[in-house]
Amino acid sequence: MDKRERSxxxxxxxxxxxxxxxxxxxxxxxxxxxDRSTIAQLxxxxxxxxxxxxxxxxxxxxxxxxxxxxxxxxxxxETAADLLDSSFRVTEAERSFADAKIDEWHLEAAGYKIxxxxxxxxxxxKTDAVFEFEYAAxxxxxxxxxxxxxxxxxxxxRRPGSDYEICCSRELVESLARGEGYWRGLPQAARxxxxxxxxxxxxxLYPSLRLxxxxxxxxFSAPVTIFGPLLxxxxxxxxxxxxRENRQVRALTDHFDQLVxxxxxxxxxxASVIEAMLxxxxx
Numbered sequence: 243m244d245k246r247e248r249s250x251x252x253x254x255x256x257x258x259x260x261x262x263x264x265x266x267x268x269x270x271x272x273x274x275x276x277d278r279s280t281i282a283q284l285x286x287x288x289x290x291x292x293x294x295x296x297x298x299x300x301x302x303x304x305x306x307x308x309x310x311x312x313x314x315x316x317x318x319x320e321t322a323a324d325l326l327d328s329s330f331r332v333t334e335a336e337r338s339f340a341d342a343k344i345d346e347w348h349l350e351a352a353g354y355k356i357x358x359x360x361x362x363x364x365x366x367x368k369t370d371a372v373f374e375f376e377y378a379a380x381x382x383x384x385x386x387x388x389x390x391x392x393x394x395x396x397x398x399x400r401r402p403g404s405d406y407e408i409c410c411s412r413e414l415v416e417s418l419a420r421g422e423g424y425w426r427g428l429p430q431a432a433r434x435x436x437x438x439x440x441x442x443x444x445x446x447l448y449p450s451l452r453l454x455x456x457x458x459x460x461x462f463s464a465p466v467t468i469f470g471p472l473l474x475x476x477x478x479x480x481x482x483x484x485x486r487e488n489r490q491v492r493a494l495t496d497h498f499d500q501l502v503x504x505x506x507x508x509x510x511x512x513a514s515v516i517e518a519m520l521x522x523x524x525x
Contacts, residue, residue, distance in 0.1 A: 249290045251314040252298075257285055259305040259312075273304035333482045343482065347469050354470020355405040357498040361465040361477060362424065363415070364408050366451070367440045371432040404450045407509075409463065409501045412455040415440070419519040437520055445513040452509035454502050455516075461504045468495050 260270055267285070271278040274297065283289055284301075292313070293301065302309035310316035333343065348356070358364060363372065417423045418433055425433065444453045456463075465477040474494040476483040485491055507515045 245292070246290050248314050249292055252292060252312055253285055253287070255307075255312050255314075256301060256305075259307055263305060265305070270301075270304060274300040276300075333484050344467070344475075347467070347473065347475065351469035351472050353403065354472065355407065356470070357466075357468040357495065358406070358408045359463045359466045359498065359501065360408065360410060363418070363436070363440070364410060364453075366406070366408075367443050367453075369432070369436050369439050372428070372436050375428045375432065406451045407498075407502065408451070408453045409456055409498065409505060410453060411458050412507065413458050415455065415516060416519055416522055419522040434520060437516060441513040441516040444509070444516065448509060448513075453512040454505035454509055455507035455512060456501055456505040460506075461501060463497070463501050466494060466498065468498055471495075 260266075265273075267281045268278050271281045274281070276297065280297070283291075284293060284297075292298070298312060299309050302312050305312075308316055362376070414424070415437075418425045418428075419437055421428060421430065421433055440453075444451065466474060467477075468474040468491065471488070471491060472486070474485045474491045476485075476494070485494065
């Protein structure tokens with residue numbers, strides 16, 4: 243871009259930003275600490291000069307836009323701070339399995355493919371008994387909210403065009419079958435019901451729902467949900483790390499897709515593999 247083109251673009255963007263915020267030349271001059279004639283000169287079509295660095299920065303600050311955008315060096319008008327705030331945010335997570343934020347993000351991404359690595363079992367595939375077992379530690383809450391939310395997502399999966407991929411730890415499902423670790427204390431009948439329920443859902447909802455089982459000794463993933471191209475959310479316990487910048491979402495999408503490729507159980511065989519885990523009970 244030559245000097246005249248850059249000057250024309252600066253003048254156009256300066257004028258558009260002033261008009262957007264209804265800022266007069268006099269007000270702009272006051273905000274920038276210059277004479278009104280200086281602003282008039284910047285907006286003059288016959289002038290090919292660009293402002294010095296100080297004045298360009300003052301103009302950008304006065305309009306709450308990026309100096310790079312005014313000068314044609316960027317197509318994003320947001321300041322660096324605004325870009326960072328919009329692309330990455332740490333959001334407090336409810337200390338329960340039913341979190342309204344997750345439901346809001348699902349609504350925002352309606353029509354897009356959802357990719358999900360759960361912290362335990364996928365909520366979509368849990369039985370009421372498992373929700374009640376998990377909510378035993380939340381004395382001030384009941385599992386009703388989580389169950390309602392889960393059923394709404396299950397209804398969503400039955401709509402035309404829905405697309406949901408889940409990668410789940412094989413070891414976690416095996417420990418469920420054995421009643422070990424996280425699942426210690428869950429009655430055998432409830433564990434068997436959960437195994438059969440998962441297998442049936444994988445079979446009945448395929449291909450709208452595709453479940454992959456990965457070996458945590460081979461690959462690892464933190465709990466993450468990717469809502470199409472819009473945002474990706476990493477769960478770290480008390481907070482969510484929310485990413486909206488395209489490259490960040492793309493990187494986490496690539497991570498998930500690699501997890502799918504590395505999984506030792508694909509979506510077509512997931513139901514039969516999960517059913518076979520019933521034989522592990524008491525082994």
